[in-house]
Structures are given as C-alpha cells and as structure tokens.
Amino acid sequence: MPTLPPEQSHASEYEPHRHRRVAESFGWEPHRYDRTRPRYPAALVDRIVAASPGPDVLDVGCGTGIAARQFQAAGCRVLGVEPDARMAAFARRSGVEVQVATFEAWEAAGRTFDAVIAGTAWHWVDPVTGAAKAAQVLRPGGRLAAFWHVFQLPSDVAEAFAAAHRRAMPDSPFDLQPTKQALDAYQAMFTNASGGIRAVTGFSDPEQWRFDWEQSYTRDAWLDQMPTQGALTQLPPDKLAEVLEGVGAAIDAMGGSFTMRYATVAVTAARTDAA
Template identity: 70%
Template sequence: MPTISSEGSTPPALKPYQYRQTAESFGSDAERYERARPQYPQALVDRIAAAGPEVLDVGCGTGIAARQFQAAGCSVLGVEPDPRMAELARQFGVEAEVATFEDWEPAGREFDAVVAGQAWHWIDPVAGAAMAARVLRPGGRLAAFWHVFQLPPELAQAQAAVFRRVMPDSPFNADALPKRALDVYQAMFTKAADGMRAVGGFSAPEQWRFDWERSYSRDAWLDQLPTHGNLTRLPPDKLAQVLEGVGSAIDAMGGGFTMEYATVAVTATLTGPVSG
C-alpha cells in the first residue's frame, strides 16, 4: 500500500517499480500483512468478475484479492515476486507462481481478467500492460486498483512528523507533508493509464471509485502500519520509534479513529492488437 504521508512522491531518479528491494520486502512479515491489510469492496470484485471466470492476480501477495475473486466464482492464478508471500497464499488455497510480472512466463495460458491490488506501482506500467495484453482474451479486462486512504488531519500531521524525525533520509520520505489523498495518488493512476495507452490495443482507460470507511483502534492501526512499503525494511529500533510516536498520537485522539477509504481502479479492456 503506498503511504500518503511518505510515499506520495518519489525522487525523480527512480520510479516506484525500480525500488526492487522494497517491492519484494512485504514477505518479511507475511502473516501480519495477511492479518492487517483490508479486503476490497465487493462491488469492485463483482464488476471485474463480470469479464469472465479466469483471473490472473498480479502481485497477489498473500491472496487477499484472489480469495475474494474465488468466492465470486472465479478461477485465480497468482503471480508474486516474493516467495514468502506466495507460500502463504498457497496455504490459503491460491495457486501462486513466483516471478516478477514482467519476467513471468505465461506458457500459452489466457485469462478473462488481469488484476493487481496494491501492486501495479511496483511494475513497469508499459511492460506490465504489454504482458497483460499478451495473456488476455479479446474483450478481457486489465484492472489495477488501490486503496486510497485519508487519515484524520491531526493524525496525518502527527504521523508525518514522526516519519520525518525517525527516517529523514528515506527515499520514500521526499514529501512527508500530508495532502488530499486522491490528489497524491492521481499521478500513479495517470501512469497506469498511460502505460495502457502506450501499448495500444486497449479501450480508453477508465477510473472506477468505491468509497467506504473503516474504524481503527490504536492496536489495529499499529498492526497494519509496518506492512507499508516505507516501513517494511526499517530496522527494529526505528520501527519501534515510529509505532511509539504514532501510537501516542492515536492515544491523544481517544484511542481510535475512522479512516476514509476510496478504492480506485484504473481499467481498460483488450479490443485489438497491441502496438509493435
């Protein structure tokens, strides 16, 4: 999950998918990831599943989205670069192959939908769209989607201050001032859409938005926070400082808060041959 207060922008020298060590670090605590990360709106799952029953889940992680598509009646294959995450997905009944999507070998297999939950920013958007076009059936859908979360203003300010204090040199900490979440994420949505356009063969990309809320206790948010990309490789002593500082801020708010979420999908269907 990109983190608004610390991953809203990255240094111009590198794009998110070029931070391979971070992209493949989430399995360092795969059980926490599985436990703490939220599911996706059922309306999103149902709308994508309407494309057909065979789904390829890119960057499937522990299989959170994959299992939702399975519950909707789909057959799902996951592709995941981190073997620790893939192994946990398999334990939950998701078939998962270990590879980066750009280098994955489809071996002639085709799908009705290619999806990526919280993962497409770790993939080269043009190479990823080209691979999706390669494995989609005509009329199949590519859908990359993200949870855009908006912390309450007082917590956003406090959390950003903790990040700047504890990890001032983090490459993902270039812009630690909290902003309107959707404004920060829009650049990422645009890159995903531009990748689909660059490949050709896709319909004009659309954005689908699903709004929802979730209440967090202090413990629940501190359980999820270490699964965010800017913290997965943080040394234990520094992570403890982050959790202490953010926990104190939540205590000052009464011990909990309500998070506003917008789950946004960037999506297009395969309508013709790709460029090149």
Template identity: 70%
Template sequence: MPTLPPERAHRSPRDSRDHQQLAESFGTDAERYDRARPRYPAALVDRIVAGSPGRGVLDVGCGTGIAARQFQAAGCTVLGVDPDARMADLSRRFGTETEVAAFEAWEPAGRGYDAVVAGQAWHWVDPVAGAAKAARVLRPGGRLAAFWNVFQLPPEVAEAFAAGYRRVAPHGPFDLGAGAERAMDGYRPLFTKAAAGIRETGLFGEPEQWRYDWAWRYTRDAWLDQMPTLGALTRLAPDERAEVLDGVGAAIDALGGGFTMSYATVAVTAARTGAG
C-alpha cells in the same frame, strides 16, 4: 497518505536498487501483511467480474492472496503471480495457486484469462511491458484492472506519524503529510502511468478510472498492527519503527483509542480489444 516512493520518469541504477529493495521488503512479515492490510470493496470486485467475458482471473503481484481470495469468493478461478517467494508461499497456504516470477518475465505457457488484476501492485510493474503482457494473456473483451487503496488518516494521527518518521528518517523519500487531496495527489502519477502504458500498447479500449469511497474503524492495536506493513516503515530498524509506533499510539489514545479511516479505492481499467 502516500505509502510509496515518489515516482521518477527515469530511475538511476541506485534508484532501481532501492525500488527493488522496497518491493522485496513487504515479504519480511508476510503473515502480518495478510492479517493487517485492508481488503478491497466488494462492489469493485463484482464490477470487474461482471465486465469480463468469463471467470478466469490472473492476479499480478498477488502478495499473500488478499485480492485473489476476494475474486475466488465471487466465483472466479484465480492464478496468482508474485516475485516474492515468501508472499507466494502464504498465498498458496491460503488456497490460491501461485507462481513466483516478476510479471514481465512470467511465462503464461499458452494460458488465457478473462481478467488481469493487480491490487496495490501495478506500480512495481513496467507500465508498458505489463500492459502488453496482460494483453497477451487476455481473451478478447477481457479486462485489465489495476487498483489501489488510498487512505486519509485523521490529522492528529497523520501528524504524529510524520513527526516520528522525520525524527528517525529525516532524509526519507516519503511524504507523510495529512489531507485528503495530498493523499490522492501522491497516487495520481501512478494512475497516469498505468493509463499511459495501457494506451501505448494499442490493444485496449480507452482506460477508465473507477473510484469507490468507504471507511473503516480502527482500534489502536489494529492500526499499529498494520503500520509496519507500510512502505514507509518496512525498512526501518526495529527501534526506529518502535519510536514511530509509540508516537502514533499516543495520538490514537488521545482520540479515545480508535479512529475512522477514510479510504478511496481507485481502479485504472480497460478492456482488451480484438484478437491481435
């Protein structure tokens, strides 16, 4: 189920403001975000590390440092960059050196890295400017990897989510339909844009897609804890959010108090070529 606004080829000034406000809304409850958001498959982290020339990692849009800590656990030295000072502060508290900046405006000051990664964040970065900045800081053979967690709720839970959201935000931009293919379809434009941006720089090999399918068992409380961190809900008023959560909670209760979520983690990745 997509948790992102529909992609547009060109944003109007109002669209750009909405995009920025949505991006900034995730920091309103940074501790909940860090506690509740899913991690990434260890196999993906290991593959990125193994396919890089060294262990220096730049984490773009690092948020609270969820992915950064996974790379640190794999033996990497990680610098995080995030535009939200609230998220960056929590990332530092959890042990990741983090600088506050939009990636396009961030100044590397001559520093170089073996991998540039972005977990659930590259859609906030200009795909061409971001890939060019990544190429600037990557050592030859270094890897750019942008990845996303795509999830599929059980139909009963997805339908309760969609119904509650339509009641409180009937003109909202989010498609909350159920179904694995609809969930993945919501993300395919992001994968396409990321790959196109990488190609446009002329500084990387051909982008690849890596996919990892996995599952996670949620209790009612654990899923309701995560829901307020989703883009569909971060800007709702508290009473509107509570109405959506109540409906979803009732649906989970009807399933016995928990459910298994199907996840697919998809990475768009390419290696830096030459020294150009």
C-alpha cells in the same frame, strides 16, 4: 499515505517499479500483512467480474492472496504471480495457486485469461511492459484492472506519522506529505498506469472506477498494520518502535480509535482485439 517514493512532477519520472528493495520487502511477516491489510470492496470485485468475459483471472503481485481469495469467492478461477516466495507460500496455504516471478519475467506458456488484476501492486510493475504483457495474455474483451486503496488518516494521526518518520529516517526517500489531499498524492500512480495502457495497442481508453467506504481502527489495530507499509518495512526495530510510539500517542489523544475514510480506485481498460 502513499507507500511509494515521492511523487514526481511528470508521470514519466514516476518509476516506483525500479525500487526493487522496497517492492520485495513485504514478505518479512506475511501473516501480519494478510491479517491487517484491508480487503477490497465487494462492489469493485463484482464490477470487474461482470465486465470480464469469463472467470479466469490472473492476479499480478498477488501477495498473500487477499484479492485472489475475494475473486475466488465471486466464482473465479485465479492464478497468482508473486515475486516474493514468502508471500507466495502463504497464498498457496490459503488456497491460491501461485507462481513465483515478477510479472515482467513470468512465462504465460500459452495460457490466456479473462481478467488481469493487480491489487495494490501495479506500481511495482513497469507500466508499459506490464500493459503489453497483459494485452498478450488477455482474451478479446478481457479486462485489465489495477486498483489501490487511497486512505486519508485524520490530520492529527497523519502529522504524527510524518513527524515521527522524519525523526527516525531523516534521509528517507518517502515523502508522506500529511497535508496533501489523499487522491492528489496518488494521482501520479493512476496517471502512470493509464499512460502505460495507452502506450500499447489493443486496449480501450483507460477509465477510473472509484468506491468510497470507511473502516474504524483501534490504536492497536492500526499500529499492527503500520509495519506492513512500504515506508516502514525496512526500518530497524528501534526506529520502527519510535514511529509507532508517536502515532500511538496521537491516537490515544483522540480517544484510542479513529475512522479511516477510504477510496478504492481502479484504473481499468478492456482488450479490444485478439492478442
């Protein structure tokens, strides 16, 4: 289920980075966000590290430091950039160096990196401005890699979520489209990221890397994660409770747990010349 405003018919109209209230709504409970959000496949981290010329990584929209810590564990030196001071403070306590700024406004101060990554965050960055800035701070051969989890809820859970969300927020800008194929729902995001890269000079043609995996959730574990999703972060407590009740009932009807199928997809390109 995308945590973004609805997909537009053309990539040029798809501009979630303009929805700043949603983009900056995730820091209300950073402990829950860090505890419940899924980690990224080790194979993805390893491939980005192997495809980069060195260990210096800039993590754009690093949040609580989930991806940053994974790259640190792989031997990288990571600097995070995060617009939400609450998320940045959590990341610092977990051992990640973070500067508070949007990527567009962040000052590199002459620093350069071997990789610029963004885990479930690049859609909040202007795709052309972001790619141009990444090109400026990447060393020759350095890699830009923006990646997202694409997850497919079981149909009963997805339909319960969409129905409860419509009841709670009939005027919501989010279109959860429970019957739509998950990868199709995210394709506008991937297209936007690739288009931004192609719009600036100095990058190879962007590629998509896909990593499939699964994770099991109990009812309580999934309901614990749901309030961290963009479609729900701004709901009043009574409306949020209404959505959680509807989804919880659907999971109970399935026996109290389910298996989520994930595809983690990276849009990535290499810096082809000096900045």
